[in-house]
Amino acid sequence: MNIKFDQNNVVIKLCMSGMNMEDGGNVEGATKMFHQAWHEAKDDYERFIAAYHLAHKQKSIIDKLKWMETSLQCALNINDDNVKSAYSTLYLNIAKCYEELCDFDNAKRNYELSNSYNGTPSDEGPFYHGTKADLQVGDLLTAGGNSNYKPGLKMNHIYFTANANGAGLAAALAKGEGRERVYKIEPTGEFENDPNVTDKKFPGNLTRSYRSQEPLRIIGEETEWAKLTTSERSEWRKNLAKSKGEIIN
Structure with a gap:
């Protein structure tokens, strides 16, 4: 299942x-x-x-x-x-x-x-990262980028997920003018559950969202995921603008 x-x-x-x-x-x-x-x-x-x-x-x-x-x-x-x-x-x-x-x-x-059951995630993927950047197999994604969700915030981690649709959402909300891309990635080091979603609204980490301070290596590109409609995208942007929650960085 x-x-x-x-x-x-x-x-x-x-x-x-x-x-x-x-x-x-x-x-x-x-x-x-x-x-x-x-x-x-x-x-x-x-x-x-x-x-x-x-x-x-x-x-x-x-x-x-x-x-x-x-x-x-x-x-x-x-x-x-x-x-x-x-x-x-x-x-x-x-x-x-x-x-x-x-x-x-x-x-x-x-x-x-x-x-x-507490501790380091045992998830074996496959894993995905959503962005608008044009990247190649073998490229490394590293921490230190700007947050998509809070202006001016430099991120201490690089984020990824085992849910291709979740990565597609991240791509839709990413900064930039390029087309939305979902890359297949592999972590090069340890990773943890994303504390911004884990045990916040739902128990545990149901979206299988993770973050790492070590680079992520691109190993391919995913082309099948549920694209947001224009109205869904504007609804997400509106909710993000209203969100008062602090980002755990």
């Missing part, structure tokens, strides 16, 4: 709408949106995401634990690289619930499970 995070997925869109409502102070509307996501979920991947958000909206610790364990069970059923990064977060949330319920044995067991 090889699931890719898709921002146009119905359940993911409902959860994003719920999070936006929550940010605007409409907690009741957000909860309804997450319930709708759960009812419209058609497979374990969608149920894992919806249950996670429903867990956070529960007033009782027992209900929160029930939804978080449901989310974990769905994630484990999938057993896919695209969700393994969420295991640590799910076990951690479950451990905290058990701790609040004074069930210290189960809390300890889940903290240990959380720690066992």
Whole structure:
């Protein structure tokens, strides 16, 4: 099974709408949106995401634990690289619930499970980088470029993803006048989960977004990815302009 995070997925869109409502102070509307996501979920991947958000909206610790364990069970059923990064977060949330319920044995067991999944990403790719630059096989991409998301910010890392559509989005939002390019790359050194997306809106690193201080070597070019429409592109630019979040550099 090889699931890719898709921002146009119905359940993911409902959860994003719920999070936006929550940010605007409409907690009741957000909860309804997450319930709708759960009812419209058609497979374990969608149920894992919806249950996670429903867990956070529960007033009782027992209900929160029930939804978080449901989310974990769905994630484990999938057993896919695209969700393994969420295991640590799910076990951690479950451990905290058990701790609040004074069930210290189960809390300890889940903290240990959380720690066992924490650490350097084990993702083996293939990996992609989106840009408007015209590059060749063998070229090295290095840190120190300007951020696409914050004017005047020099980036300490070079970013990449295992999701070709995610790299395509980065290419669409990249500075420059060249055509959008998605290159196949290989990291030349260690890399880490991108902290700007990991555990921010969704558990773990579902977009499989990474960064490295070491160069990325171009090994080919990808030509198949979902191109943004003109309206989707302007919507992304508008949301980025409104975003107040700090970039972790």
